[in-house]
Amino acid sequence: xxxxxxxxxxxxxxxxxxxxxxxxxxxxxxxxxxxxxxxxxxxxxxxxxxxxxxxxxxxxxxxxxxxxxxxxxxxxxxxxxxxxxxxxxxxxxxxxxxxxxxxxxxxxxxxxxxxxxxxxxxxxxxxxxxxxxxxxxxxxxxxxxxxxxxxxxxxxxxxxxxxxxxxxxxxxxxxxxxxxxxxxxxxxxxxxxxxxxxxxxxxxxxxxxxxxxxx
Numbered sequence: 001x002x003x004x005x006x007x008x009x010x011x012x013x014x015x016x017x018x019x020x021x022x023x024x025x026x027x028x029x030x031x032x033x034x035x036x037x038x039x040x041x042x043x044x045x046x047x048x049x050x051x052x053x054x055x056x057x058x059x060x061x062x063x064x065x066x067x068x069x070x071x072x073x074x075x076x077x078x079x080x081x082x083x084x085x086x087x088x089x090x091x092x093x094x095x096x097x098x099x100x101x102x103x104x105x106x107x108x109x110x111x112x113x114x115x116x117x118x119x120x121x122x123x124x125x126x127x128x129x130x131x132x133x134x135x136x137x138x139x140x141x142x143x144x145x146x147x148x149x150x151x152x153x154x155x156x157x158x159x160x161x162x163x164x165x166x167x168x169x170x171x172x173x174x175x176x177x178x179x180x181x182x183x184x185x186x187x188x189x190x191x192x193x194x195x196x197x198x199x200x201x202x203x204x205x206x207x208x209x210x211x212x213x214x215x
Contacts, residue, residue, distance in 0.1 A: 026113040026155075026198055031170030034205050038166025040212060046161055046172060047179035047213035050154050053128070054183035057136045057150075064140035079141040086134040094123040101131045104145055105152025109198075112152070116159040116169050124160040128153060146184060151198070154180025174199060174206040178213035188214050 012018035032039075068075045087098035100108050112119065131153060138144040158176030162169040174195065182191040191214050199206060 026110050026173075026200065031174075031205050032168060035171055035209050036166070039168070039171040039209060042161070042164055042167045043171065043175040043209050043212050046157065046175045050157050050176050050179035050213075051183040053132065053153070053157070054150050054180050057132050057153075058139065058184065060133070060136035061139035064137060068140055076141050076143075079137045079143070082137045083134040086130040086137075090126050090130040094120075094126045096123055096127075100127055101134050104148045105131070106148045109148075109152050109155055112155055112159060113173060116162065116173075119156075119159060121160060124156050127156055128160070131156075147181065147194070150180045150184040151177050151194070154178070170206060171209045174209045175213040178210040182214045 008018070010018040010021060064075070064079070068079075083102060087102040090096070090101045091098040131149065135149040135153070138149075139146060154176035155173050156176070157180070158173035159169060161167065161176075162172040164172075177198070178191060178195045181194055182188055185191050192210055195210050195214075196207065199210075
């Protein structure tokens with residue numbers, strides 16, 4: 001019901017126009033016509049790494065949460081400083097924009113998928129580390145969304161491991177996004193729906209990878 005109402009707000013009704021928004025979808029990426037055996041074999045360990053990583057982030061958030069309940073103002077301020085420090089350190093070490101850590105990842109995701117070669121392996125490792133910590137702090141302080149940072153972290157992991165033998169950027173990104181989304185939401189059908197809508201046209205070929213990674 002909430003999805004239908006949300007769609008109505010942006011679609012419009014009769015002569016009433018809806019609200020104009022930018023489409024949230026990743027650009028076309030290099031995806032094979034169908035997954036091969038190597039894609040499916042690599043999907044399992046990549047999905048496990050993505051899921052365990054997200055669960056570690058959530059575990060860190062739960063450790064910070066009791067402190068927040070006791071001293072809300074002080075801890076919230078420290079959390080903000082911590083997120084800022086993560087973004088600043090990432091920008092200094094990776095020589096990239098601090099927005100890639102500080103923001104949700106919704107705007108950076110299409111950029112990452114469109115040109116994965118533009119990201120050095122060191123930059124991907126750093127964004128996984130610093131954004132993971134910033135994500136955990138934000139969750140503990142109830143600041144920002146819970147889903148899209150996980151989607152972005154899964155995609156970044158997929159780009160990082162795309163050069164594994166027999167793997168490719170398309171299956172790797174699909175596997176990382178699906179596993180990370182399922183790990184944070186714990187709703188497999190909703191996770192599959194979100195990832196397939198984001199991936200767009202190539203998803204038919206990647207659907208077995210998405211399903212396997214979600215499980």
